[in-house]
Amino acid sequence: MTKKLSTIATLLLCATYLLWPITAIAEKTMYMSFQKLAFYFAEAENKYYLVVYSTDEATKPGKFDTDNVHIMLESKDGQKNTISQKDLIIINLGEMFYEQAKQYTYFKFNLVIDNSGSIDDQALGTVQTVLTQFINNLPVSFEGQVIKFSTDLNKSGFTKDKQQLINFINQPDNRASTALFDAVLASLDDLKFAEDSIPLKFSIILSDGKENASKRYNYTTVTDFKNLVVSTAKEKSIPLFIVGVTDDVDAVLLKELAGFGLYQSIKDFPDLDKAFKMLEGIIKNTYIFKIPAVGKLENLKKLYIVKESQVTPGKYETIQDILME
Structure with missing residues (x-):
């Protein structure tokens, strides 16, 4: 094993507030x-x-x-x-930007996106623009997945095709409540059985609000949920990079969920590009x-x-x- x-x-790494x-x-x-x-x-x-x-x-x-x-x-x-x-x-x-590098998979990740009703059309447009640029700027030796969450989850498959991920990011979805806990646990479930030959696995999670709709997993308290996330991420070597946007998030909880990963607090959506530029830099x-x-x-x-x-x-x-x- x-x-x-x-x-x-x-x-x-930058003027944006970071907690490691x-x-x-x-x-x-x-x-x-x-x-x-x-x-x-x-x-x-x-x-x-x-x-x-x-x-x-x-x-x-x-x-x-x-x-x-x-x-x-x-x-x-x-x-x-x-x-x-x-x-x-x-x-x-x-260095993995040349055409032949596409045959390798050196990192596997999912991008978990809050698609709840609290994000207005203008903010949603900013999210789509920033994430499209982020995907386009990634090295090509990867497999990626997008998980969009509101009351329910909508998941793409894992793919090496950047355009497929971008299309999934930009397609319209129902925008209602915030099943944040379901989305976080689903992201770990989809990564924890990745092949040993893939050296790096991680999840990037973006949210602007508090949990209010999860129903898929068996835990009785927020503490149970937090402990499950942190222990699974540590055991399976999956860093969580969490971006909380606006003051409406539960920053204390998100910091704890990040565990050995990274939590970033962004004041509002126009600053979102700073967070993803930083993550892009870590990867490169x-x-x-x-x-x-x-x-x-x-x-x-x-x-x-x-x-x-x-x-x-x-x-x-x-x-x-x-x-x-």
Whole structure:
């Protein structure tokens, strides 16, 4: 069975108000060039998959010299194994725009959109424009799904076709109440059984109001619902990126639902593009490392992204250290 570990740490990327829950990795690691999105063992390939995104200018695409990158694995008994660059596969999602890249699926996501009656026609037009641009600007090595929710859910299938997703976003739907809880749990259900060969899975959730219509899932209290969402997302390594628009949302609950993911508060719909530009940047600055597996996953204590010293060959300088917790 695939074993997964994942976390996202604190980051302030723009003037828009962001909340990133602080985790053990942020508190204990010594370097802050990357943040981890996922780390797990892909049994079929006998490889570790490490997914990180750049938080430092020196590791942004175009500046990060992946030809001099190695991985050092430290076990709990103190032993260290260095994986040479020639044995690694390093993929930057921001480079996946060429035609042949469509044959790969490096990330799988769903876009969960509030379509309730509280969103007027002008705001709905803004949502459609911003999300259309977001989809068009994505790297092509993906599978995506749209889930629109009001009183009921309307789901597309997963597809690699951007135009199909855009058409689904723009088609008219019934606009009534807000089945937010149903939509969030449905998004996790549709992602949690994704293939191990897809390194990154995540959900983007947009809402302008409070839950008032869910009926599909068995939970008795809001706390039960919250605990179910947070535990499922953590166990299955699915970050939730939640955007709350206007002061009508339950911001406290949405922050808690984001768990190890991200919550953004947007004052009104004209600012929506800022949130999605930021998410677009995270995706394009994401790197996937395919690492030959060494030993059992549960025996790993720490992983180091390192580069060989130009002054002293055979010595390594740490770019990022990541705790396996």
